[in-house]
Amino acid sequence: MATAGLLAHGRGEAFDYLIGERTRDNARAAARAAVASMFLAEHPVISVNGNACSLVASELVELSQITGAPLEVNLFYYRKEREDAIVNALRESGADVILGTSNRPSATIPELSSNRRKVDPEGIGRADLVLVPLEDGDRTEALRRIGKRVVTIDLNPMSRTSVYSHITIVDNIVRALPLMIELAHELKNASRDELTSIVSNFDNIENLREAIATIKSHLTEQARTIDEATRVLSETGGS
Numbered sequence: 609m610a611t612a613g614l615l616a617h618g619r620g621e622a623f624d625y626l627i628g629e630r631t632r633d634n635a636r637a638a639a640r641a642a643v644a645s646m647f648l649a650e651h652p653v654i655s656v657n658g659n660a661c662s663l664v665a666s667e668l669v670e671l672s673q674i675t676g677a678p679l680e681v682n683l684f685y686y687r688k689e690r691e692d693a694i695v696n697a698l699r700e701s702g703a704d705v706i707l708g709t710s711n712r713p714s715a716t717i718p719e720l721s722s723n724r725r726k727v728d729p730e731g732i733g734r735a736d737l738v739l740v741p742l743e744d745g746d747r748t749e750a751l752r753r754i755g756k757r758v759v760t761i762d763l764n765p766m767s768r769t770s771v772y773s774h775i776t777i778v779d780n781i782v783r784a785l786p787l788m789i790e791l792a793h794e795l796k797n798a799s800r801d802e803l804t805s806i807v808s809n810f811d812n813i814e815n816l817r818e819a820i821a822t823i824k825s826h827l828t829e830q831a832r833t834i835d836e837a838t839r840v841l842s843e844t845g846g847s
């Protein structure tokens with residue numbers, strides 16, 4: 609894994625601890641809106657980076673198959689071996705078409721430097737909606753600026769990605785993906801009216817506020833646990 613990838617993973621673990629390592633109601637609501645908006649989109653695409661692939665390759669393939677959103681490989685630091693490893697993991701999980709690989713045509717996102725400018729013209733290039741799990745803030749902002757609807761999964765409700773996205777699922781990707789698959793089965797025959805109402809009743813900033821409130825109350829609870837442990841210790845004569 610690239611060093612930046614490891615650092616991002618560590619940040620994720622810290623935030624997972626802060627939300628109590630479980631899927632909260634706000635994340636559930638965001639996942640529902642995310643899946644509904646994927647079904648409403650004309651050309652939804654799922655962007656896959658190294659971290660996402662190492663954690664949930666088979667779930668990404670399954671979500672792609674149910675929603676009809678193709679997978680597009682997107683690497684922060686391109687290396688052929690890294691791309692091959694991702695492609696192999698996705699293929700082993702049953703992926704058929706994989707966009708964004710170096711043998712495919714590429715277009716660029718204006719105003720972004722580095723490799724991350726590159727997009728597949730058949731994928732993110734023409735997409736109206738992009739699911740970008742564990743994405744970096746610069747790229748999220750650029751995708752939004754070129755008019756894409758952006759859906760993300762990010763444990764940090766204060767990251768730039770969380771704030772710039774239209775829909776942010778504040779949860780661990782290893783819990784969020786199975787939940788999205790379950791919701792996709794539930795919503796795949798829903799009417800467009802029903803899907804539209806789910807999406808229009810969702811307010812991302814309000815949802816991020818709820819995620820932060822959850823962290824606050826979880827920390828208050830944790831502080832109480834420490835007080836209680838200290839009390840028990842002193843009553844039982846511990847020093």
Ligand code: ATP
Pocket residue numbers: 615616617618619620621623663742743744745746761762763764767768769770779780781782
């Ligand atoms: P930003 O660039 O959006 O301000 P950042 O620079 O802190 O955020 P990046 O490395 O650019 O972080 O993006 C990775 C994001 O993925 C982080 O916000 C991190 O909390 C989140 N993350 C890491 N692991 C997971 C995981 N397993 N599930 C969900 N989110 C995760």
Ligand code: MG
Pocket residue numbers: 744745746
């Ligand atoms: Mg970043």
